Amino acid sequence: xxxxxxxxxxxxxxxxxxxxxxxxxxxxxxxxRRVGSERAVTVHGVSYPVVDLHGMLGETPSRSCVYLxxxxxxxxxxxxxxxxxxxHDIPATAIAPLPSFIFAGARRLFRGLFSDGHESRLxxxxxxxx
Amino acid sequence: MNGERxxxxxxxxxxxxxxxxxxxxxxxxxxxxxxxxxxPGSHEHVAGVALSRGLALPVxxxxxxxxxxxxxxxxxxxxxxxxxxxxxxxxxGEVLLGVLGGQVDLLDGVxxxxxxxxxxxxxxxxDFLTGLVMRGGDAISLxxxxxxxxxxxxxxxxxxxxxxxxxxxxxxxx
Numbered sequence: 001x002x003x004x005x006x007x008x009x010x011x012x013x014x015x016x017x018x019x020x021x022x023x024x025x026x027x028x029x030x031x032x033r034r035v036g037s038e039r040a041v042t043v044h045g046v047s048y049p050v051v052d053l054h055g056m057l058g059e060t061p062s063r064s065c066v067y068l069x070x071x072x073x074x075x076x077x078x079x080x081x082x083x084x085x086x087x088h089d090i091p092a093t094a095i096a097p098l099p100s101f102i103f104a105g106a107r108r109l110f111r112g113l114f115s116d117g118h119e120s121r122l123x124x125x126x127x128x129x130x
Numbered sequence: 131m132n133g134e135r136x137x138x139x140x141x142x143x144x145x146x147x148x149x150x151x152x153x154x155x156x157x158x159x160x161x162x163x164x165x166x167x168x169x170p171g172s173h174e175h176v177a178g179v180a181l182s183r184g185l186a187l188p189v190x191x192x193x194x195x196x197x198x199x200x201x202x203x204x205x206x207x208x209x210x211x212x213x214x215x216x217x218x219x220x221x222x223g224e225v226l227l228g229v230l231g232g233q234v235d236l237l238d239g240v241x242x243x244x245x246x247x248x249x250x251x252x253x254x255x256x257d258f259l260t261g262l263v264m265r266g267g268d269a270i271s272l273x274x275x276x277x278x279x280x281x282x283x284x285x286x287x288x289x290x291x292x293x294x295x296x297x298x299x300x301x302x303x304x
Contacts, residue, residue: 011168057170096186098179099225101283102172109171113179113186120167120181 003090003123005116006068007083009059012121014114015068017087019126021076022069041067041078048078051129056109072130079129090114095123137239142270143218143231145192148253149270151237151263152220152229156275159219160234173283177230180217189217189228190282197281198258222279223286237263240272 002017024043040047048069054061065080095112109129110122140151141160166178166189175195179186192198217228240263252262254271258281261272280286 011170094184096181096184098169098186099188101285102169102176102179102188104173105171107171110169113167113181115181120165122167122169 001090001092001095002087003114004068004087005085005121006066006081006124007085008053008057008081011057011059012116012119013081014088014090014116014121014123015070015079016123016126019070019072020068021071023084024067024069026064026067041080043067043069043078048076051077051079053079053081053109053124053129070126070130072127074130077130088116090116098122140237140240140270140272141218142233142235142237143216143229144233145231149268150192150231150254151240151270151272152218152275154236156220156222157218158221158226159217161217161219163215163217163230175282180228182219182226182228185226187217187219187226187228188284189230191230193230195282198254198278200253200255220275222275222284225284227279227284237265237270 003014004017004020006013006015022043039050041050042048051070053059061080062082065082066084068079068081068084070077070079095114097112098108098110100108107128109125111125112123113120114123115121139154141154141157142149142151144150164180164182166180168178169176172178175190175192177189177191177194180189181187216231216234218231218234219226219228240261252259252269252271254273258274258277259271260274263270263272276286
């Protein structure tokens with residue numbers, strides 16, 4: 001499966017590429033901007049709710065976030081990440097499921113753990129984020 | 131087991147400034163600690179997960195597991211850089227799990243009547259121990275794996291059919 005490698009604070013994660021509808025950055029002249037309370041982002045004139053992954057992970061967002069527009073069954077939302085890197089093709093068999101008993105609550109943000117060839121990364125579960 | 135009646139071998143390791151031991155029969159591997167990836171949303175005492183032979187091995191930091199320690203026990207970590215951390219991989223039923231520890235050593239010939247964990251002298255709570263052994267002035271707490279692992283949230287051994295009946299799914303979507 002094709003995975004987009006991303007950084008959020010100190011953590012290294014990945015998002016399934018098939019959940020991505022669009023990627024936008026916040027550099028000057030871009031078509032992405034925060035709206036009002038920052039709980040929404042406008043990308044190319046369309047407003048999307050923001051998934052505050054930084055808040056969930058206890059991280060502080062950098063000034064120049066990259067906005068990932070995620071698409072799922074229940075609609076679209078924007079996931080700000082600090083950096084979007086390359087896309088890797090990782091076999092599904094190389095993604096190790098996380099033991100369910102390590103989690104403190106029912107909401108599990110991650111689908112598994114894999115190696116990108118250099119380091120281990122957690123695969124975010126886009127369906128839980130949306 | 132070392133073959134002596136009523137005695138067994140243990141793997142001793144340091145946890146912060148304390149010394150603990152687990153039955154050697156549970157230990158599958160002791161290795162230099164690989165990169166441990168923190169998992170947001172996991173229990174406080176879960177240091178993270180480590181990729182090990184294709185598995186996401188849960189890694190536990192007993193220092194973070196407050197119920198294990200006596201009130202007022204000195205459970206601080208030694209100075210940074212002093213401790214060489216190891217990963218002690220244990221098998222518990224069908225589950226593999228890692229425990230962080232330093233200064234790993236063997237302890238042979240521990241009898242079932244060695245030491246009274248309630249007698250004090252150790253930094254860990256007696257109800258998590260099967261015994262307490264003194265060696266070279268150090269109190270070694272013999273951990274009760276059933277009590278410890280169940281308290282950490284590690285499931286007890288179950289049959290495959292029981293897991294299937296419970297409808298467990300593969301979080302990786304396989």
